[in-house]
Amino acid sequence: MSHRLPDDDATTQVRHPSRAVVRSSVAATVGIVPLLWPLVNRELGPIWATVAVVSAVAGNAVITRLLAYPGVEAWLREMLPSLAASPPDRRDRLDLSAPLPTVMASDGGDVVMLDGGGAVHASDTDERIVSGLVIPWDKQGNTTAGPLTIPSGAVRVPADITRVKLMFKHTGTEGHKPVGRALSYEGRQDGLWMTFSIARTPDGDAATQQVAEHVFDAFSAELRKVKQDGTRVTDSILTAVALVDTPAFADARVHTLKAQYTPSTQENETVNVKAFIQSLMAAGASAETARAKAAEFYDAADIAAVDVTGFIAPTSPAPTSPAPTSPAPAAPVAANAGYTAPLAPVVPAGLPQHHSPAIVHASAFDAAQTILDLSRNRDQVVHAALADITNSGLTDALPPAWLGELWTGPAQTRELVTLLNTKPLRSWRMQGFRWKDRPLVAAYDGDKTEIPTNPVSIEPYESEATRWAGGHDLDRKFWDFGDAGILASYWAAMNESYAIVTDAAAGAFIVANAKVVAPIAPTDAPNVPPIVLAMYAAKNSVKKATGTNPSYYLANPADQLALLTLTASNKPAFWDQLGVDPSMLLWRDQVPAGTLIAGAKPATTFWELPGSPLRVEAEHLSHGGRDRAMFGYTGQTIDNPDGLVKIAFTPAP
Structure with a gap:
């Protein structure tokens, strides 16, 4: 990208380069001759001393002339403002607090400078919305680049605001995930306000819950191509905003959350509260006993909503002797959605392999019957038939602990x-x-x-x-x-x-x-x-x-x-x-x-x-x-x- 300097913004060095070279050469001669000439003369003689002085002054003149070129001055203002003859012209940096109605294109092409007091909207009323203050103006924050202060007019946003993504935790940190996109931005007197749409994904649901519970309820902006003068940011590009627990700026908080949250119902659980109570009643417990036992596992409101009026416990059929025929092959168990079959157990070296003929899933009635029996006789202890695992049997499975050199007293x-x-x-x-x-x-x-x-x-x-x-x-x-x-x-x-x-x-x-x-x-x-x-x-x-x-x-x-x-x-x-x-x-x-x-x-x-x-x-x-x-x-x-x-x-x- 070429660097050009407007004619009306040229410094005196650019307008009068010859005068700048002469002034710099005279200053260099006055400063160099008393120091450099005696030193070189003592070591190498007057001829080389003169050559050294002339070379130093000539080199200073060449560098001064190069710095007086308009293109070099423009490049220094953009890349190294501290070495420029004058500070960068900020007239093209629009103040976010200024009541201007438009946005202006910047040198970045698809990046625009935020320009108005009114909000630029690109939202859908059906989206889940979160909004708040993203960057407060003129307040120091502890950032990854150290303490920084961001004034109004020092942040640019993309022309397509949806390119600014909402992240759960900062990009590059452990557990970071994109959870939404920006809908609008607004430059107010106190800072940059933005509105985001949270995606209808599992990550978006989790982020919505974190905001609702006031855990990750703060915004933290991600800026690129940051230029600064000391601790004060002079220019930057906003690329993303992250939901964090502790922001760089204390005032960068979520102010509004509009979301539809659908909690899981008892019907979606493995054993719902109504089935649990009815199973206990079917096992012989009274309604009061079943409700009291359910209180150990379910909320009181869910238990109170269960109506067992008119429930009749089913009678168990009388046991019959099995016919002396070979058992029919068991029907395959249909896998539930989201269920992953367990892997074969890993047995340490030296232990016998225990083979289980089948995987048994207890029904709600069986689980309730077991809980009821245990609650009636708490002194009864049930032990499963387990294989012994001893310390000697795990010798090959346990890694040794490295102790280093054992203590032998002071040297x-x-x-x-x-x-x-x-x-x-x-x-x-x-x-x-x-x-x-x-x-x-x-x-x-x-x-x-x-x-x-x-x-x-x-x-x-x-x-x-x-x-x-x-x-x-x-x-x-x-x-x-x-x-x-x-x-x-x-x-x-x-x-x-x-x-x-x-x-x-x-x-x-x-x-x-x-x-x-x-x-x-x-x-x-x-x-x-x-x-x-x-x-x-x-x-x-x-x-x-x-x-x-x-x-x-x-x-x-x-x-x-x-x-x-x-x-x-x-x-x-x-x-x-x-x-x-x-x-x-x-x-x-x-x-x-x-x-x-x-x-x-x-x-x-x-x-x-x-x-x-x-x-x-x-x-x-x-x-x-x-x-x-x-x-x-x-x-x-x-x-x-x-x-x-x-x-x-x-x-x-």
């Missing part, structure tokens, strides 16, 4: 490594040195005498990183069927294992390299547990050698009971001055019983390759699987042997 993490000095490992081979005899400083007499000196020595240190690895060949079905839970659990288990083994290795290294120091005799403090005395001695040794208190203490779990001898009554008065805290103890199996290890954080360094543990995955096509493996590299050094000590103590008996 174990590193406990000791976090207390050590940690650094990144950059090579699998570690080399360094440490002082064996450190250089010392002493007092100096001066007067050009010899300055103090002492023998010094260093010792080299060299080791290789410890390698860690683990892997498995996993069946590719876990990927093909998207078992993400199993795959994620695999990596979680491998990460947990890596944390456990590396933390245990760090503990074993510390135990093997700790320096032995002398313990304190228990007789010096008989009321203090030996393990606490060992902590005090270790703290003093580390503090004296390194100037730092220990950051951790290690002991065997079997020595925990030694702390039970310390109570509030025998706790020393100056306990806090000792500088030890039993809560800092870590219980490790690597430590021998009766031994305490204390270490300062700077005394030991734990080295680890950044990113460890490393995950590796590769296809294993020949076995139909994928190989998954985890690798890690760690190392450990003793940076100051005096900062890691070991003390033996005698556990309490």
